[in-house]
Amino acid sequence: MTSSLGAGLARRGVAPDCVQTIELVRDVLARVGDKWTLLTITALTPGPLRFTALHEHVAGISQRMLSQTLRALTRDGLVTRSAYPQVPPRVEYALTPLGRSMSEAVDELVRWVRDHQRDITRNRDEFDQASTAKTTNPPYA
């Protein structure tokens, strides 16, 4: 079996710490899957950046979302926030070793998606076409 999640995670009555794990997994997965995290991490991969620089690199993000995303990443220890007491203020964000480590793990998945991109989009097209078709001409009819 493929599952490092353990057999029967979805069953009722799994061990509490296993449940805790699955929740954290979903949590991390959800974070990396949210609208801006992946882009932000990618922007930080070459090296540290200041808030404004990030704001420019991650096209389309608002200050609010960037700030929020960075705080979440910092909280998890994936990114460091270094504030230098200057006027005007200067704050640099950088990936931590943990952050890079995760980034690499995520990259596996990124690679998978890239390798199977065609399959997925084709499947979607077929599905959508079939769904549309059934209104005018049901399959198997």
Place this chain on the structure above:
Amino acid sequence: MTSSLGAGLARRGVAPDCVQTIELVRDVLARVGDKWTLLTITALTPGPLRFTALHEHVAGISQRMLSQTLRALTRDGLVTRSAYPQVPPRVEYALTPLGRSMSEAVDELVRWVRDHQRDITRNRDEFDQASTAKTTNPPYA
């Protein structure tokens, strides 16, 4: 560099198909990170299951959400839906080879999370404590 996303994805002016890739990546990541997908896939890993069986295996899911999750997975070609024309109706869901393939890729990430679980929760605790502390006793003060 670690990035199979390519350098500068977050920059303006990246190649269109690269943008398409990143969007699909986020899309897949978001799906796998949503509340029920991982649990559903895990439930299907041992073998095919009927709708009601899934509903029982994935504790806490509503019919609505299960139906929605399954449709999304089916659309992407990760799961097959086989309806047998009987009374009462019988519908079986199963992972496709593509679905298993993705499940394995995801498992890498799952393993990573499990391996770094302690780090993350510790980081969070420290961060939260520091945040709370600053109200009563600012750090570095």
Place this chain on the structure above:
DNA sequence: CAGTATCCGACCTGATACTG
């Protein structure tokens, strides 16, 4: 510069009820 505060619409989710 590096954020925070506020408002607001869109979307996601769960609960409940109904159907082929």
Place this chain on the structure above:
DNA sequence: CAGTATCAGGTCGGATACTG
């Protein structure tokens, strides 16, 4: 059995305006 329809509550994200 295997769903869909509908509604209410909460959350997410963007736009805008303001601050140390």
